[in-house]
Amino acid sequence: MYVKSLTLKGFKSFASATTMRLEPGITCIVGPNGSGKSNVVDALAWVMGEQGAKSLRGGKMEDVIFAGTAGRPPLGRAEVSLTIDNTDGALPIDYTEVTITRTMFRNGGSEYAINGTPSRLLDIQELLSDSGIGREMHVIVGQGQLDAVLRATPEERRGFIEEAAGVLKHRKRKERALRKLDAMEANLTRVHDLTGEIR
């Protein structure tokens, strides 16, 4: 499994559609200060479901949409597509190539698709989490984050290891199940109250 290509369209400084084709192995992005290297990394995190504007170095989520320059008006939407080679079947899906697309409109809301089929954020997270990639898997180490890892408390370090080991997916499922159980308890209490009133 490896990232085959990344396409940015209306994302941060990439107003026009720009596709980067990658090969297996190490890829280096070089360029002058402010040329958009970190924006490419932000796009990678964003398409995998990043929800925090701060993690994307912005104040609000719409900041990822091209804001315009002196010679070019702002755009109304941002779109990023990530194509992963899945010939080794590392992603639990029956395709040898998987394209994840995220689109966001200035008037709010994000849409996701897997190989062109509209999908939920949860589908993207579950698809990626088994393979050890995904926005919360610490596969993206930002500037200054190495320091943070070295200074982490034992609990935080345990968190990193759990996420790398794929425990996160099960912890999230457990949290969802517990929330559903709470809602059920509340419904049950209500039913008991109502049957008490009827008697």
Ligand code: ATP
């Ligand atoms: P450095 O080497 O200094 O870390 P870099 O190559 O990583 O720089 P980025 O931080 O990726 O550069 O890009 C910064 C540029 O992206 C700035 O010029 C900024 O104005 C532009 N930019 C960020 N968000 C948007 C946006 N929404 N619309 C238009 N341009 C944007």
